[in-house]
Amino acid sequence: MITNAPDTPVSPLRQRMIEDMNLRFARKTQCDYVNHVALCHLSCTSLGYRDSERFASLPD
Helix, strand or coil, X not given: CCXXXXXXXXXXXXXXXXXXXXXXXCHHHHHHHHHHHHHHHHHHHCCXXXXXXXXXXXXX
């Protein structure tokens, strides 16, 4: 089950996502999702302008 730190303010959108994930997904699925999102964020923040140009030029 995904939870927040006790004294951490939570936006309504984040709270809804947490509630939805707790209702719909098993704990392992939630952990996998959070890990993949974290990896995506790391790789996306390390991309440069040329990387985004290459991605934009890929066929649909």
